Amino acid sequence: MARHPGRPELKAFGTFVELTNLVGALGFQQTVQTLSGHRLLCIDEFELDDPGDTVLVSTLLGKLVEAGVALAATSNTLPGKLGEGRFAAADFLREIQGLSAHFRTLRIDGEDYRHRGLPAAPAPHSDEAVTRAARHIPGASLDDFPALLDHLSRVHPSRYGAMCDGIQAVCLTGVGPIPDQSTALRLVVLADRLYDREVPVLASGVPFDQLFSEEMLNGGYRKKYFRAISRLTALARDAKGLADVASSGR
Template sequence: MPAERLVAEMVPPPRFDGVRFGTYVPDPARPSQSEAVEALRSFSRSISGERRAGGGAGGLKRWFRRGGAAAADSAPRGVYLDGGYGVGKTHLLASLWHATDAPPERKAFGTFVELTNLVGALGFQQTVATLGGHRLLCIDEFELDDPGDTVLVSSLLRRLVEQGVALAATSNTLPGRLGEGRFAAADFLREIQGLSAHFRTLRIDGEDYRHRGLPAAPAPLTQDEVLRVAHRTPGASLDTFPELLSHLAAVHPSRYGALVDGLGAVCLTGVGPVPDQSTALRLVVLADRLYDRELPVPASGAPFDELFGQEMLEGGYRKKYFRAISRLTSLARDGARLAGD
């Protein structure tokens, strides 16, 4: 995939084309959701006001100011949305991107994995040069899975902040606890604390909206039902689950989005528990790309909440796995509707 495409595609995914702050429906029982909307509206106005004023980072410093000019100089330069999966963090992050008054080529939106892939494609200095002219960088699903990513992203964000780029990120982990359970985070505490210093944290509480008020996850389809859906749905793919997992091992995760572009549905037979953590993490990335594109997943075999073993669900990547289960279950619901049409 050409590096130019990686940059041009750093926009909210199709599922979030039409989202705005006004389309976010806060849970009345969770005031932190309404508070996050207002805080992000203010943040967007500060970035937009900076653009109209033709200034550097002044608008951002005013928004984050705590205790005068000296505090403003060291104030966080971004906002960090922390909360469980399914509380609408990506919706709000995409809404911030849409609301910020800057041309699309001056604001970027991508997952943490896509950002690290961009550095791999362009090189560090070229990435700084490319993103350094942006008004806003939105990073979805911020995670640190290895020490190399910690040092890389810490250095990148520091350079971008120095050039006046506003930052916004979502994650299921507080910035000061990134990396816990994955590697010896204590050995990289300085880098992790440096990342945390770039952000003001907004905690968003709530239940997974994808299952709020909905019935339990649908039972898996039969293999014959999956085959019927595959043959009558335009643009549908049809694979056995083990074959899909084997193919993912031969494709770089940065290309998973291109892999499913243009599909009408992803039909799977023989779904079962994933065999190891490397396979599981590749499946998490695919689940995100399927969810971004709103692709129904008619599937037979085991239900998606049985994909990851207990050891995985209790380990350092558990939040990734729960997010994948949540998203795949939602897509399986759409797949079941296709089968019933």
């Protein structure tokens, strides 16, 4: 990769969702201008879920490669298989093949490391236990789950990370099934931001593996939903003991 004389060797890391959210917040041209000054862009959880993202990301990464930006990405899908089972991927072969051409594939197989050899996540707690824990844990937040979902609908997903900064534990009461796909996708973004920051989640209500309907888990966004379940379950495991500590007064 050619280096630009005098250009700072900037590097950037973000998830695929954060990248698309950045375009939504800054606009396409400003995003290209901002990221073109970097030497390396690392993208986690790279996935194509709809035609809009396919065209957007294909064009964006093409512009960045032309500007000399090196790319690295992780994905649960091989580059040539991106978009399969989510939309009419055959209609976007040019874009998908163009994306694939930017990468050399290194395949790593194995089970989800977040749950390898670890005990099952604890069962949901009572509302009283979660509320008590929130009052005893410094820096903990306390939210009613439906109210949190409503709040997320009024905040741009690119700002979810800032919402999580400084929070030591998330306490949720009344966790229940997600009513619709738009709400579900917003929760996926929040789960990613909490997981990035290793914020434990203590909750009452239904277990996290019951958040998404069978239709959602069999649909085009299923990988996102299974990732959210996996990550929230890991964070619930990290929160094990917080309720006990609060009840003991320690």
